[in-house]
Amino acid sequence: MTISFNDETFRDDYTFHNSPAAIRRFPFPFDQDSYMYSVNLEPHAGGREGTPFQKRFDVDEHYVAEMKDRAITLADDPLRCQSLPHMELAGWDFLELVMTSKAEDYPDLFTLNRDGDRWHWINRPLGIEQRFTFLDPTTLPCGPLEYITRQTQGDHALLDQRDDNLWMEAGMITSQADWSLDFDIGMNFYEWHAPVPRAHELGVFQRALKFLLALQQGAPSRRLNWTMTVNPRLDTSPENYHKWGPEKRTITPENVGSKQHLRVELQTLWRLPRSNAIAFPIRCYLLSLEDIVSQPKWGRRLHRVLRDLxxxxxxxxxxxxxxxxxxxxxxxxxxxxxxxxxx
Ligand code: HEM
Structure with missing residues (x-):
């Protein structure tokens, strides 16, 4: 296989690490020395070779470990994956999008053979081989959304579109920056964004929603979001705040470089063909401050952004x-x- 997958953890002993190549391809999110929310959407139409923007669904050295971490989170709390009954078709749409994209973009890792509605999927990194009938849920071990997102890095929300709004009505959310699918499910675009400061007054959400309602199939969009996380932990959910919240108090001047991580989300938006729903994958990349300052221009810039935020x-x-x-x-x-x- 072309990618060598790390043996690492995102909890307890936190053995997560980035190789020098992963550091270089980190999606550093700041294009100037200051930051404020904006409608920073652009076409998700590829990117420079080797960057996380090149492929439709980026697969990197953390893939296998991230999928193991997701399985642990789900075993503990199955409500991290939910799909309201009318969203099942969107789940199939998303499964098709991911399987066809990954098989085309990473032919050495994934294969999809289709004979009418009889599909044969091979996922080599995870050792999965599955024959199933497309659109027949009895032929998969679980629902289509859960099936494919147990094999796809990042969180994934599926939004139904009606009444000129988007409604979060399905998702697989196990690596979120402190929000909860179980709390947000059934909410619309303005409701789930209600806690965000400043952006409402700036008109960011009105403009973003207008753009999304007109999103076309075959023309996906993307944006970057960011936050800060102590320890390389994927599951920073409100449900488990009692586990990771106290870790914020473990930062000292001696360990801040290794423990404090910049957490960047590469978010993409896809119109789905049969359901007319929107898929919203949120892919998380973590990089310690120590690794950030190995690239002098990033260290300089992050200092100014965080100082003046x-x-x-x-x-x-x-x-x-x-x-x-x-x-x-x-x-x-x-x-x-x-x-x-x-x-
Ligand atoms: C934050 C979901 C699209 C801008 C959030 C939060 C959620 C969310 C759950 C956390 C809110 C909380 O504190 O509880 C989604 C979903 C989207 C979407 C499902 C798909 C339609 C967008 C778009 C924009 C945007 C297109 C473009 C401007 C933001 C901003 C924040 C935010 C600025 C605050 C993030 C931070 O400071 O860390 N979003 N969002 N979102 N969202 Fe979205």
Whole structure:
């Protein structure tokens, strides 16, 4: 196989790590020295070779370990995956999109043979081989959304479109930045975004929703979002806040470089063909501050962004308590040199 998969954990002993190649391809999200919410959507139409933007669904060295972590989270809490009955067709649409994309983009890892509605799927990294009948749920071990998202990095929400709004009515959410599918299921675009500061006043959500309602099949979009996470933990859910919340208090000036991670989400948006639903994969990339400053322009820029970020955003993103220590650490890697726009 072309990718060598890490043996690593995202909990307990936290053996997660990034290879030098993974550090270089990290989707650093800041194209200037300051940050504010905006409608930062662009076509998801490929990207430079080797970057996470190149393929439709990026597969990297963390794939196998991330899928193991998802299985642990689901065994503990099956409500992390839910699909209201009318969303089953959207689940099949999404399964088709992922299987056809992965088989075309990574032929050495995945194979899909189709003979009418009789499909044969091979996933080599996870050692899965499955024959099933497309659109017949009795031929899969679980629903189509759960089946394919147990094999696809990132969280995945499926949105139904009606009444000029989007409704979160299915999802597989096990690696979220402190929000809950079980709480949000059935909410619309404005309702689930209600806790976000500033963006409503800036008109960000009105413009984003207008854009999404007109999203066309075959023309996916993408955007980056980011936050900060202590320890390389995927499951930072409200359900398990008692496990990861106290870890924020373990940061010291000595360990901040290795424990504090920048968490970047590569979010893509896809119109689905039969259901007219929208699929919203949220792919999470983690990089420690220590690894970030190995790229001098990232260290410099992150220092300035975090130093000058409005308090409301640092509070909302949950790192206000550690911001002074983070900024102090990063300041050692900021020589004051001017940075150029772009990443
Ligand atoms: C945050 C879902 C699309 C902008 C969030 C949150 C959820 C969410 C659940 C966390 C809210 C909380 O604190 O409980 C979704 C879904 C989308 C979507 C399912 C698919 C339609 C977008 C788009 C934009 C956007 C297109 C474009 C501007 C934001 C922003 C935040 C946010 C700025 C705050 C993030 C942060 O500061 O960490 N979204 N979102 N979302 N969303 Fe979305």
């Amino acid at each position: 409005p308090d409301e955003l640092a509070e909302y993103k949950g790192f206000a308590v550690n911001r002074p220590m983070i900024v102090d650490y990063l300041s050692r890697f900021d020589d004051g040199a001017p940075t150029s726009p772009g990443i």
